[in-house]
Amino acid sequence: MSAEPDTPGRLLDVRDLHVEFRTRDGVARAVNGVNYTVDAGETLAVLGESGSGKSVTAQAVMGILDMPPGRITGGEILFKGQDLLKMREDERRKIRGAGMAMIFQDALSSLNPVLSVGDQLGEMFIVHQGLSRKDAKARAVELMDRVRIPAAKERVGQYPHQFSGGMRQRIMIAMALSLEPDLIIADEPTTALDVTVQAQVMELLAELQRELDMGLILITHDLGVVADVADKIAVMYAGRIVETAPVHDIYRAPAHPYTKGLLESIPRLDQKGQELYAIKGLPPNLMHIPPGCAFNPRCPMAQDVCRTDVPPLYEVNEQRGSACHFWEAAIHG
Template sequence: MGKILEVKGLHVSFTTFGGEVQAVRGVSFDLYKGETLAIVGESGCGKSVTAKSIMGLIPNPPGKITDGKILFKGSNLAALKDKDLRKIRGADISMIFQDPMTALNPTLTIGTQLVEGIIQHQKISRSEAQKKALEMMRLVGIPSTESRLKQYPHQFSGGMRQRIVIALALVCEPEVMIADEPTTALDVTIQAQILDLFRDIQKKTGVSIILITHDLGVVAQVADRIAVMYAGKVVETGTRRDIFYKPQHPYTKGLLNSVPRLDLENAELIPIAGSPPDLFAPPPGCPFVARCQYAMEVCDKVYPLKTKYGKEHHVNCWLQDERAKQMLASQR
């Protein structure tokens, strides 16, 4: 599989009355054709800001991409003007937002919103655009498409609204789709249906998906690779099997220990103690140092280098350094 999107050293900051919030600090990852990459981490770690940076949706002011590149089809999206980004946004790269009710315009019919998106990016007639809208509604599992096309968002259930938002994201046949917490507002049964829909659509269209979530249950079902974010940085990346069965970063292990286990008798949830660092003045070393039971003196002063743990498994943690391994071995 070839790379379709590359994010290199992305930095995003927000200017506030209290100072500069360094929301994303040197994030790098690749997305391959036809795969699902999940970006996971607790609230406030920079997942959604990273996604909106790719789409060019960071409001300036107060936000700004201060450094880094977002490479797509030979273009650096971080350096493009808004008029050039509009040609890509929705057509080549689309996004599913967290709340389907606020993502849809309550004053316009579903048909109008779907058709206008198609006409905006593709030079086809309104009747052809309407046919395409009906096809997309059928693809995402909306029944009685002709009558539904004339209805308003409030006439749909939560699950149906989410399907419409997915249809809006896919109607122009994008190569990359970003899904920001697409199942958060849905009950468990509807969540399962939406995840099945993602798998089915990806199989039919070959779209590459970036899934933004904090729900590791969702990640376990759909992700091919996982990037774990903490305090604006990617601290570990790997395949689904790497992250779930061979986690190396203490934060990744903490996330997994915080997930309820129904397969183990008398299993206890082990929360991660402490709070994330202040991103007005982030620590120079590992951002997890104040909450890590394995922290060493170097962790507080120098950010750890990336260590290759497997073919696609990388981790930024001083525990992976050979000197740390020797020290820990001598203490046993």
């Protein structure tokens, strides 16, 4: 499963990443040895409950982690073979926007309420490409057309509050795409949208990704939104990746009890009248992660070894890994 450093088309290679937060109450170990890769044209969905570490990992990759209180304590983040953690901030700033960009989940709070969307979209071209304000505005209109915002020329001077939630998210996508980066990180991009608009936004992202041959990291807690767009999934729990696999393998036969629980939690049309399934218990306090497998207090398969030994990411096959001592039973159970 491990990738060679010179893999053709490799954009991102996160290796043994560790992130912690120092608080008044103690140290929260938010990310504990995360590894994943993204190639050009590939979509990786990073899945997990709130507090699993998926967004913190993305912030570390982008170089926007609040430090302090956050601190990267180990690992490498290779972008096109260069370790971002060894770069100066001015070097990383050049990569943000042009090399990689991020779409945040709450477009309304991410956009400046007192600047028009045209000014905010055009700023990237002024800062990175030295365009005049007139030319930057023209490029902003092109971007709005590209993400299918109706009457872009007339609306470029409007403000964020004058757009619907779905249209604001399209503006965020346009902003991320402005310099045509190689990699996009989308952090819960459809959370605040209704189901119909969610589908439209995901279709737009997938279409633009194919057009530009970008890598895409889709961060979500919802397995329902990734089935049609992701190539592979990394499932996170308590700061660790507990399962990684091609998307269809995850749906067909999950190799970790946590993944299985997430799948069973999805409402289904053929289960009308039945009680919805929920994983018992709560995710652990990251300052007091249980010994052994962090999922063991909630796991229906837990045995003594699960309470003492941290499971490595066992190789299920060349494309799959599971951090479960009993992954074979999980697949066939």
